Amino acid sequence: MFSSILLAIFPIFLGTVQALTAPVVARQSTANSCPIVWTEISTTLTQLFLAEGQCTDAARAAIRAAFHDCFNGACDGSLILANECSNTENRGLVRLCDSLGSLARDKGVGVADLIQFAAAHAIRTCPGGPAVPVSIGRKDSNVASPMGILPSPFAPATALIDLFASKGFSVTELVALIGAHSTARQFSVNASLSGAPLDSSPGRWDTQFYAETKSGRAPFTLPADKALAESSAGSELFELFAESRAAWASAFVPAMVKLSVMGVYGDLVDCSEALPGGTWSRKVRREADGDRREHSPKQVGGLL
Numbered sequence: 235m236f237s238s239i240l241l242a243i244f245p246i247f248l249g250t251v252q253a254l255t256a257p258v259v260a261r262q263s264t265a266n267s268c269p270i271v272w273t274e275i276s277t278t279l280t281q282l283f284l285a286e287g288q289c290t291d292a293a294r295a296a297i298r299a300a301f302h303d304c305f306n307g308a309c310d311g312s313l314i315l316a317n318e319c320s321n322t323e324n325r326g327l328v329r330l331c332d333s334l335g336s337l338a339r340d341k342g343v344g345v346a347d348l349i350q351f352a353a354a355h356a357i358r359t360c361p362g363g364p365a366v367p368v369s370i371g372r373k374d375s376n377v378a379s380p381m382g383i384l385p386s387p388f389a390p391a392t393a394l395i396d397l398f399a400s401k402g403f404s405v406t407e408l409v410a411l412i413g414a415h416s417t418a419r420q421f422s423v424n425a426s427l428s429g430a431p432l433d434s435s436p437g438r439w440d441t442q443f444y445a446e447t448k449s450g451r452a453p454f455t456l457p458a459d460k461a462l463a464e465s466s467a468g469s470e471l472f473e474l475f476a477e478s479r480a481a482w483a484s485a486f487v488p489a490m491v492k493l494s495v496m497g498v499y500g501d502l503v504d505c506s507e508a509l510p511g512g513t514w515s516r517k518v519r520r521e522a523d524g525d526r527r528e529h530s531p532k533q534v535g536g537l538l
């Protein structure tokens with residue numbers, strides 16, 4: 235079921251059960267600095283995630299993997315360490331899981347941390363992608379999370395909304411997260427259209443997913459995304475995010491951070507500086523470029 239969507243589903247997620255059930259939540263430590271190994275890892279991930287100025291299938295898989303590691307339990311690396319990747323609901327992730335598992339071993343870092351770092355890196359690597367703060371210090375687990383919790387690509391809007399609410403995510407957070415389908419392709423929801431993107435620019439992080447899903451112009455639309463776009467709770471949010479990249483980013487970034495620490499407790503170390511574009515000047519330049527693309531009709535037209 236849900237598995238089918240290669241990367242894409244991830245956006246729907248979740249978050250926060252832990253905030254509801256535990257008094258102690260993950261907190262950022264200011265005492266420690268990010269280990270230099272994360273800068274080396276970042277260099278390796280850029281080679282995997284960026285090709286010809288666009289983000290790659292591996293980047294798409296990394297974004298989806300972050301959701302799949304966390305939403306059915308905690309962000310604990312069990313996606314890889316308990317081989318959840320071989321489950322049908324994670325179809326399409328095996329190669330990425332192998333790559334990240336090897337990289338974690340080679341570099342001596344935690345798998346749960348690497349999965350979340352890779353997702354933040356991938357989002358940043360997709361042209362137009364926001365800087366999502368990422369921290370390190372999760373505990374790994376080799377105990378598999380239950381199957382059947384991840385959202386189905388065929389879910390009705392009310393089921394999606396209820397599922398996310400049960401994990402502590404609002405409708406706004408749900409709709410913001412699902413925008414990660416901006417860079418997604420589907421492989422098995424309709425196998426005869428395997429590889430079909432969910433918007434016309436799957437190599438870029440942009441708002442076309444919202445506009446095209448709402449209008450029915452996307453190359454492929456998941457039934458669940460269509461249902462959410464047409465629902466009374468989701469419709470206006472699709473319109474808002476289609477119109478405003480800034481509104482989407484300001485909803486997406488905190489929702490993604492929340493997702494990335496589901497079920498995570500204790501002190502974490504901020505490693506955002508190890509992400510690409512992590513220096514102030516590069517960040518500003520990239521954002522300026524993104525704004526130009528977003529607001530220039532000529533350049534936007536060129537993308538279509």
Ligand SMILES: *[C@@H]1O[C@H](CO)[C@@H](O)[C@H](O)[C@H]1NC(C)=O
Pocket residue numbers: 423424425426427
């Ligand atoms: C898959 O897509 C093809 C081509 O658009 C369509 O004819 C077919 O009905 C679709 N199958 C399903 C199960 O939706």
